[in-house]
Amino acid sequence: MSEEQIRSLERNFNERIERDEKIEPKDWMPEKYRKTHIRQISQHAHSEIVGMLPEGNWITRAPSLRRKVALLAKVQDEAGHGLYLYSACETLGVSRDELYEQLHTGKAKYSSIFNYPALTWADMGAIGWLVDGAAIINQVPLCNTSYGPYARAMIRVCKEESFHQRQGFEIMLKLANGTPEQKEMAQDALNRWWWPSLMMLGPTDDKSVHTEQSMKWKLKRKTNDELRQQFIDQTVPQADVLGLTIPDPDLKWNEERQSYDFGEIDWDEFWQVVKGHGPMNKERMKARVGAWERGTWVRDAAMAHAEKKQARKEKQVV
Amino acid sequence: MKNENLYNYILGIADNSLILGQRLGELTGHGPSLETDIACTNISLDLFGQVRSYFQYAGKIAGDGRSEDDIAMLRKERDYKNVLLVEQPNTNFAYTIGRQFLFDAYHLAFLKELQKSPDLTLSAIANKCVKEVSYHERFSSDWVRRLGDGTEESREKMQEAINDLWMYTDELFHQTDADKEVVEQGIGVDVTRLKDTYYNYVGEVLEEATLVVPESKYFHKGGKNGIHTEHLGYILAELQYMQRAYPNMEW
Numbered sequence: 001m002s003e004e005q006i007r008s009l010e011r012n013f014n015e016r017i018e019r020d021e022k023i024e025p026k027d028w029m030p031e032k033y034r035k036t037h038i039r040q041i042s043q044h045a046h047s048e049i050v051g052m053l054p055e056g057n058w059i060t061r062a063p064s065l066r067r068k069v070a071l072l073a074k075v076q077d078e079a080g081h082g083l084y085l086y087s088a089c090e091t092l093g094v095s096r097d098e099l100y101e102q103l104h105t106g107k108a109k110y111s112s113i114f115n116y117p118a119l120t121w122a123d124m125g126a127i128g129w130l131v132d133g134a135a136i137i138n139q140v141p142l143c144n145t146s147y148g149p150y151a152r153a154m155i156r157v158c159k160e161e162s163f164h165q166r167q168g169f170e171i172m173l174k175l176a177n178g179t180p181e182q183k184e185m186a187q188d189a190l191n192r193w194w195w196p197s198l199m200m201l202g203p204t205d206d207k208s209v210h211t212e213q214s215m216k217w218k219l220k221r222k223t224n225d226e227l228r229q230q231f232i233d234q235t236v237p238q239a240d241v242l243g244l245t246i247p248d249p250d251l252k253w254n255e256e257r258q259s260y261d262f263g264e265i266d267w268d269e270f271w272q273v274v275k276g277h278g279p280m281n282k283e284r285m286k287a288r289v290g291a292w293e294r295g296t297w298v299r300d301a302a303m304a305h306a307e308k309k310q311a312r313k314e315k316q317v318v
Numbered sequence: 319m320k321n322e323n324l325y326n327y328i329l330g331i332a333d334n335s336l337i338l339g340q341r342l343g344e345l346t347g348h349g350p351s352l353e354t355d356i357a358c359t360n361i362s363l364d365l366f367g368q369v370r371s372y373f374q375y376a377g378k379i380a381g382d383g384r385s386e387d388d389i390a391m392l393r394k395e396r397d398y399k400n401v402l403l404v405e406q407p408n409t410n411f412a413y414t415i416g417r418q419f420l421f422d423a424y425h426l427a428f429l430k431e432l433q434k435s436p437d438l439t440l441s442a443i444a445n446k447c448v449k450e451v452s453y454h455e456r457f458s459s460d461w462v463r464r465l466g467d468g469t470e471e472s473r474e475k476m477q478e479a480i481n482d483l484w485m486y487t488d489e490l491f492h493q494t495d496a497d498k499e500v501v502e503q504g505i506g507v508d509v510t511r512l513k514d515t516y517y518n519y520v521g522e523v524l525e526e527a528t529l530v531v532p533e534s535k536y537f538h539k540g541g542k543n544g545i546h547t548e549h550l551g552y553i554l555a556e557l558q559y560m561q562r563a564y565p566n567m568e569w
Contacts, residue, residue, distance in 0.1 A: 049347070049352065052346065052347035052355075053347045056346040056347035056348075059343040059344075059346055059362075060340055060343050060344055060553075060556040060557065061556050061557075061559045061560055062560070063387075063560035063561060063564070063567075063569040064387045064391075064569045065366060065369060065370050065373070065386050065387055065390055066370070066569075067569055068343070068366055069363060069366045069367060069370070072343065072346070072359055072362055072363040072366065073363055075346050075347065075359060076346075076356055076359040076360055076363065079347075079352055079355050079356045079359065080356060082352055083352050083353070083356070086352070121560060121569070171569075174568060174569060175569075178567055178568060179564075179567055181564065181567075182564070182567060287347070287348065290348070291347070291348040291349060291350065292350075294350065294410070294411075295349065295350025295351060295354075295411070296350075297469070297471050297472055297475065298350035298351070298354070298411045298465070298472070299350060299351055300468070300469050300471075300472070301464055301465050301468025301469050301471070301472030302464050302468065303468075304468045304469045304472075305463070305464040305465075305467055305468040308467060
């Protein structure tokens with residue numbers, strides 16, 4: 001293809017995105033667009049399946065049958081999100097096995113928040129309320145992103161996430177209105193999950209490397225700092241309803257900005273966790289890699305069985 | 319309690335789902351593939367849903383205000399009535415599947431009979447459960463075929479699991495005194511009559527899976543009367559942890 005032709009394709013491609021048309025798997029796309037989308041969608045898929053671990057760890061200990069059922073359903077939803085995000089990613093010409101390989105070798109990232117431990121039952125509330133809350137803020141704009149399969153997957157993901165967020169808030173509400181011991185458990189969970197949740201919305205704008213291009217492709221509609229502010233403004237009144245205290249002495253309503261001012265985020269901690277040295281990074285990877293390796297003979301068997309079945313069918317036809 | 323036999327009968331049914339659901343819940347996030355992970359979590363979810371229906375009914379029969387959670391989480395080790403089969407560990411995926419299949423084949427046949435019970439609550443629960451359990455049985459029997467008739471390694475593993483779990487199958491067809499009473503009243507299912515069909519069906523699936531039906535005639539029993547394997551204590555330690563550590567609270 002001549003350079004002229006490529007430029008024309010690119011022009012056409014950019015115009016389509018500007019007109020809010022969806023890009024579909026068989027459409028021409030710049031290589032960088034494809035790569036960026038593989039990176040972001042797979043990162044998102046990985047976050048879903050690694051995210052199953054901190055919550056999955058509480059299934060056997062859930063305090064009531066009702067909570068156990070809800071938690072199982074939630075973790076199952078996350079596996080489902082993983083499944084259709086991997087499928088969306090596969091439309092870009094990469095296999096699920098390759099994506100797993102990238103996760104298991106540390107080449108691909110997942111949301112750092114899941115490298116914190118879920119220590120008490122209240123963490124199930126805090127994760128739903130704060131982590132899913134922050135995830136929704138990140139994800140709602142993606143329902144209108146330019147890549148068709150991703151946008152469609154996100155519509156479904158967001159519906160379920162908002163249900164999870166309400167469920168998490170409801171767990172917190174029950175604890176906050178419970179015995180002093182339960183309220184203390186809720187406050188402790190908020191103390192531990194607040195700052196990591198703010199970090200979840202990504203580095204500050206001046207440190208964010210992908211923002212500009214992602215904005216153009218509608219992979220991003222707002223900057224990290226804008227999203228973080230939105231999350232804080234939305235969450236502080238919810239903490240008030242719960243009667244819990246946000247662990248930030250600098251948190252203050254700013255009349256002029258009509259927004260909350262907040263304290264300094266510990267970015268050293270953020271980068272430490274991103275680089276693999278958070279409290280649970282090694283455990284999470286060990287769990288994922290272990291499950292995958294222990295499952296090898298099962299997947300091989302399924303493949304061998306399918307081949308045998310197919311061969312028998314062909315033999316019958318002959 | 320006025321209707322203690324029926325109460326115990328219901329617990330005998332529900333405890334199987336409770337303990338098996340708990341076992342499957344251990345696996346969430348650790349399955350051999352995303353699809354099997356989702357399926358096992360889903361089966362666990364179904365089983366706990368069933369448990370809730372049974373225990374809500376049992377609570378009503380007890381009539382002293384005990385809740386589904388009290389029944390599920392505040393009994394002592396010897397008061398759980400599940401069969402030994404369902405408390406066996408997730409040694410590997412073949413054991414998980416073997417346990418599931420050997421239970422599902424029984425569970426499905428049992429529920430089909432329970433649907434006919436003149437006790438309207440029990441037959442309504444059975445109506446709902448039978449749909450779910452047909453899916454469980456399809457999933458587990460398909461996987462027995464896949465692993466049995468897959469690779470050399472998977473056949474060995476599947477055969478080993480079946481051999482080890484076989485000795486827990488006979489107990490499925492035992493009756494406690496309470497069971498006998500409730501069967502006598504025409505409300506309960508006479509499980510002794512399900513036995514032949516069960517072993518015939520299980521034998522067919524194992525044969526399709528190129529597996530050998532174990533010849534052992536030695537079986538274990540005791541679960542239905544509260545005499546369990548050592549595994550149950552640990553399962554209960556997790557199941558009951560929150561209720562024991564934080565008593566009398568709402569969640």
